[in-house]
Each structure stands twice: as C-alpha cells, then as structure tokens.
Amino acid sequence: MRYIIIGAGAVGGTIGGRLAEAGHDVVLVARGAHLEALRRDGLRLLTPEADLRLPVPAVAGPKELGELRPDDVLVLCVKSQDTAGVLNEWAQVPVAGGGTASQLLPVVCAQNGVENERTALRLFAHVYGLCVWLPSLHLEPGVVAAHSTPQSGILTVGRYPDGVDDTIKQIGHDLGESRFDAPVVDDVMRWKYGKLLNNLGNAFEAVSDLTADEELAERLVEAAREEGIQALNAAGIPFVGTAERRAVQGDRMRYAEIPGTPRGGGSSWQSLARGTGSIETDYLSGEIALIGRTHGIPTPVNELMQRLSARFAATGRAPGSMPLAELAELVTRAQESAT
Incomplete structure (x- = not known):
C-alpha cells in the first residue's frame, strides 16, 4: 500500500x-x-x-x-x-x-x-x-x-x-x-463518539488559559461533557467511556517532554496559534449542539463555546487570551438562560 x-x-x-x-x-x-x-x-x-x-x-x-x-x-x-x-x-x-x-x-x-x-x-x-x-x-x-x-x-x-x-x-x-x-x-464510531466527548475541552483550551485555575477549568469542561453525554444518550448513540479508553491505553502511551519543544495546546488551540482563520469546533461543540437540538436536549455550554471559538478564529484573537474567570461567568449565564 x-x-x-x-x-x-x-x-x-x-x-x-x-x-x-x-x-x-x-x-x-x-x-x-x-x-x-x-x-x-x-x-x-x-x-x-x-x-x-x-x-x-x-x-x-x-x-x-x-x-x-x-x-x-x-x-x-x-x-x-x-x-x-x-x-x-x-x-x-x-x-x-x-x-x-x-x-x-x-x-x-x-x-x-x-x-x-x-x-x-x-x-x-x-x-x-x-x-x-x-x-x-x-x-x-x-x-x-x-x-x-x-x-x-x-x-x-x-x-x-x-x-x-x-x-x-x-x-x-x-x-x-x-x-x-x-x-x-x-464499531469504530463508538470510539469516535467517545473521543468527541473528550474533544469538547478543545474550545475551552482555545479561548482561555486552563492552567490559571485547574479545578475551575475542569468543572467548566465537565459541564460541556455532561451535556454531550445527555445528548448522545437521548439520541441512542453508543460511545466509549473514559474507563474503557484508559484500560486500552494502559502505559503504552505516556506524555513525555521534548527538549526545546513545549507541548502547547491541542488541535483547536494550534489553529488559533497559526492564525488559520478557521477552527474545527463547529464539528465538536457544534456536533453536540446539533444532536441536542435534534433530540430536545439543551446544550447551552457547548453552544457558547462554539460561538466563542469561532469569534476567536474570525478575529485572529490569540489562543488562551480570555481570562478564565470571565469565561466561567459566561458559562454560568449561558446555563441560567437555558433554565
């Protein structure tokens, strides 16, 4: 081949x-x-x-x-x-x-x-x-x-x-x-839907510095993932959970430093860092928004992150430049507006 x-x-x-x-x-x-x-x-x-x-x-x-x-x-x-x-x-x-x-x-x-x-x-x-x-x-x-x-x-x-x-x-x-x-x-798509849930963190990493308060950052990302789980369950879409993925991964894939080459961020963060003018979150956060709308499941956090990351890409704003406290306030407002 x-x-x-x-x-x-x-x-x-x-x-x-x-x-x-x-x-x-x-x-x-x-x-x-x-x-x-x-x-x-x-x-x-x-x-x-x-x-x-x-x-x-x-x-x-x-x-x-x-x-x-x-x-x-x-x-x-x-x-x-x-x-x-x-x-x-x-x-x-x-x-x-x-x-x-x-x-x-x-x-x-x-x-x-x-x-x-x-x-x-x-x-x-x-x-x-x-x-x-x-x-x-x-x-x-x-x-x-x-x-x-x-x-x-x-x-x-x-x-x-x-x-x-x-x-x-x-x-x-x-x-x-x-x-x-x-x-x-x-059942490769079951694995890809599981990865989709993990990738819901990409938009958060793209717009804010998650290391500023890791506990707060995890709560924000978890809110998006919980919306994703509810949407997939409502749609009857099977997905691989974290425990199953970790059991397969074991110790065969560990992060290691490369001298002179910091890890940086994931794929969405890298799109903003390179100034490409576009970002993939329409197919990550936006996928959950689509499934949620189709099946009557509110997804305000994912909809917010889809909009924010698209705005960052369109305006050339630097990745991670929104203060985490400001992002948390926006997430809270989005959740309140959906209730």
Missing part, C-alpha cells in the same frame, strides 16, 4: 512520518510554507526519543501525482471544516487500470469529530474511520512533534459505518509496525 497523507500537519505528519520511518511508501500532501519546507528539507519529526529527518515526497495535490495507483490509501487528516472541499478535489482522480478514486480507493478519516466519514461516504464507496489519540504539535513549517512514548499514539480503526475487512486489517497492521497501537474494531 502507498499511503497518501492529505493534510500533513500535526496528526498527518506524525502518521506519515512514522509509516515512512518503518519503510512504508508515503506521500505527504501539504500547502504553503509547510509544503516548501517539506520539499526542501524533508519532514522533521521530533519525538521524545529522536530528532528524525525523513525524506518523504510531498505534493500540493492530486495533479502532481497524476494517475493514482490501485494500492493507494487516502488518509484524510485535514480539519473537518475542510473535508468536503478536499474530498471533491480527489474523488474524480483516475486510477491506473480504470475507474476513479471515489470508486476504488479507501479513504481513512483520521480526524476529530464524527461527520467526516458521513461526508466521505457521500462521494467514496470505501470509507474507514480512525479514532485519533495522538498528542502532537505543528507550528513551524516542515516540523512536527509527537510527545507520546513508547507508542506515538493509539489509532483505533474500522470500516464505516461498521465492520472489518481485509483492507482495514492491513492498514491496522502497517500502523502497528510504525510505533502506533492500531486496534481493528467493528
């Missing part, structure tokens, strides 16, 4: 870099200064154990690859707000021997949120989910840092909407050779 990593940022760069390090055929898809750095110097992958320089081929898009190969795997690592545009770009690319990417090639959604797989299935016949537990950082062109050890992450994979086949078994095997745990499951 050749792995085409569409969106070689923090997650995509780490997955692509580790696969390439293990000897797998990889192409990175990137843009702007990041693409220029990858072409010039290769991918620099920083880990707790090593500073790796990996000469992985990098392209701007499908036009540079021409005809795709029948053994290609498209690994989608862009933010959810970019999914539809990217899929449309790749869907009609011809595959050697006849047919198009949308007809023949597997698409693996290695992304936060739960909407990407459904969006992909609208165009592509063969869609797979990948639940990403992979603390990583991308703020500098050409450089990605992965902070976990001994494994770089846990990447639970399966067919969408459910099931297992030989393709995803092979993908899981290849990831397992590349410093990841990659359990192959027949």
Whole structure:
C-alpha cells in the first residue's frame, strides 16, 4: 500500500512520518510554507526519543501525482471544516487500470469529530474511520512533534459505518509496525463518539488559559461533557467511556517532554496559534449542539463555546487570551438562560 497523507500537519505528519520511518511508501500532501519546507528539507519529526529527518515526497495535490495507483490509501487528516472541499478535489482522480478514486480507493478519516466519514461516504464507496489519540504539535513549517512514548499514539480503526475487512486489517497492521497501537474494531464510531466527548475541552483550551485555575477549568469542561453525554444518550448513540479508553491505553502511551519543544495546546488551540482563520469546533461543540437540538436536549455550554471559538478564529484573537474567570461567568449565564 502507498499511503497518501492529505493534510500533513500535526496528526498527518506524525502518521506519515512514522509509516515512512518503518519503510512504508508515503506521500505527504501539504500547502504553503509547510509544503516548501517539506520539499526542501524533508519532514522533521521530533519525538521524545529522536530528532528524525525523513525524506518523504510531498505534493500540493492530486495533479502532481497524476494517475493514482490501485494500492493507494487516502488518509484524510485535514480539519473537518475542510473535508468536503478536499474530498471533491480527489474523488474524480483516475486510477491506473480504470475507474476513479471515489470508486476504488479507501479513504481513512483520521480526524476529530464524527461527520467526516458521513461526508466521505457521500462521494467514496470505501470509507474507514480512525479514532485519533495522538498528542502532537505543528507550528513551524516542515516540523512536527509527537510527545507520546513508547507508542506515538493509539489509532483505533474500522470500516464505516461498521465492520472489518481485509483492507482495514492491513492498514491496522502497517500502523502497528510504525510505533502506533492500531486496534481493528467493528464499531469504530463508538470510539469516535467517545473521543468527541473528550474533544469538547478543545474550545475551552482555545479561548482561555486552563492552567490559571485547574479545578475551575475542569468543572467548566465537565459541564460541556455532561451535556454531550445527555445528548448522545437521548439520541441512542453508543460511545466509549473514559474507563474503557484508559484500560486500552494502559502505559503504552505516556506524555513525555521534548527538549526545546513545549507541548502547547491541542488541535483547536494550534489553529488559533497559526492564525488559520478557521477552527474545527463547529464539528465538536457544534456536533453536540446539533444532536441536542435534534433530540430536545439543551446544550447551552457547548453552544457558547462554539460561538466563542469561532469569534476567536474570525478575529485572529490569540489562543488562551480570555481570562478564565470571565469565561466561567459566561458559562454560568449561558446555563441560567437555558433554565
């Protein structure tokens, strides 16, 4: 298999870099200064154990690859707000021997949120989910840092909407050779809905400094998660709980410092730090708001965080710049207004 990593940022760069390090055929898809750095110097992958320089081929898009190969795997690592545009770009690319990417090639959604797989299935016949537990950082062109050890992450994979086949078994095997745990499951969306609940903290981290009062911060995030649990339960959507995830994780994935490379924040925080002008919380906090509205469950905290993070992205406000006490007051007002 050749792995085409569409969106070689923090997650995509780490997955692509580790696969390439293990000897797998990889192409990175990137843009702007990041693409220029990858072409010039290769991918620099920083880990707790090593500073790796990996000469992985990098392209701007499908036009540079021409005809795709029948053994290609498209690994989608862009933010959810970019999914539809990217899929449309790749869907009609011809595959050697006849047919198009949308007809023949597997698409693996290695992304936060739960909407990407459904969006992909609208165009592509063969869609797979990948639940990403992979603390990583991308703020500098050409450089990605992965902070976990001994494994770089846990990447639970399966067919969408459910099931297992030989393709995803092979993908899981290849990831397992590349410093990841990659359990192959027949209920991958249950894992992704569990991760969605965890990702409800992303908006809080993006707008405020949660270290200012960790106890208060945890109460605020827990309020959003409790709304999420109520919404998923009302919708009859199963999800993996914290205890089950921790039992699978064990001690195989621990955060470790990388000298000179602080952890920073998660994916939403990084979007604000890079000044991208967009943020994925419409598909995280906003997903819970959508499910809540559909099933009559109030979700005022998640609706607030969706609005706040979108405002930060649109105005270029620095991540973490809202005082935590101010955020707590806004959360209280939102909850009171919903009662």
